[in-house]
Amino acid sequence: MSDLPEIQQRELAALVADLSALEPAQWRAATLCADWDVEEVVAHLGGAAATSRPAWFRSMFAAHFDASLHNRRRLEDFRGSTPQETLERFRHTGPIDSPIKPSPAGLGEIIVHSEDIRRPLGLHHAPDPAGLLEVAKFFVAKNFAVNSKTLAKGLTLHATDADFHEGVGPEVRGPLLSLVMAIAGRATFLPDLSGDGVAELTTRLAV
Template identity: 40%
Template sequence: MNSDKRLTTTGSTAKGPQAAELWPLVHAERAALAADLAGLTDEQWATPSWCEGLSVREVLAHLTAGASLTSLRWLAGVIRCRFDFDKQVAMRLAEQLGASPAETLARFARVVESTTKPLLPVIAMLGEAVVHAEDIRGPLGLRNASPIGTLTLVAEYYQGSDQVVAARRRIAGLRLAATDGPFATGSGPLASGTTLALIMATTGRMAYCDELEGDGVEILRGRHAMR
């Protein structure tokens, strides 16, 4: 599963914040999600997420897996699954699901402050934390309270990258503009809305197009199947 579903460790540069600055943001997003999920019923845990085919519990297990995989273990899993990346993701998710929702949450709580990651930059881990948290919160009616600075960093990452999900290709030829923060990118037909709605639509969650305005929204909606 992806979110559609290079960084060093010192100082900021013109290319953006560095890993040492990003990890605390990742940890804050994970901690906020863990707190939001502490009181869920078994029925709520089984709620279908915005990540197609997965329950909110399964998406949380996927986040745990991502925070538990070293690059070496990730590569070993890819080889074991004969380079079937979806199979690798499903295998790792199953490893972290646990026997009950309480165990799923406990496993996630243990990796809240992890800096372990597969072959991805830290900004991608922040993107995963934000997007998959919304995959969980949205169907449960829980409100995202991420700082606008964090959301802007994630939006800027996805607008320039197809590394984890076909985000850059999905918004090609469009202008995106946030109504609640400084994020803006591209040229062409406009899609405007909150930074979070732009992130989610950019990463393939087309329900969030309902929260956007502009001539570019229908074009964006028509690209939902890109991977």
């Protein structure tokens, strides 16, 4: 999909708009991303966007291919001395240059982590439909950054609001964004889903 960088840029701008309206305490709010607060997720996204493909490989090599260490180093490099400084830096970032090219992996990072921030804060955003569809197709085909292919294996994923029907097995149906977030490992989105495959997906997410 040739316009993925443009879609990424629009999604980044939408997230910046939401972040600009946050109260100071909200920057320390918990997110759906492990133990990171809002500022840390933003710094993670910014660090990913600021890291070129060659720099990504050098960073992973230096971290002995420990993705958690790599992510923490890039996060801390990007993070400002205050949340507002972090936001100002993030405001000027470009699309994430995925190590897998061509690939919707960078857009997937933005969509998933934006929801990691928005959902706990009660913020609502509808990602670009075409871009979200490309991310969903990528997630069921690849384990990259998240174990989405493994989580989706042996299940039929059926979006109720998009032309997306993938897999063979017990069905999991619901909004496409919720399907994407669930196979990205976010159990918070399971209540949005229905079908005889939800129990199995719930078990997988609990492991």
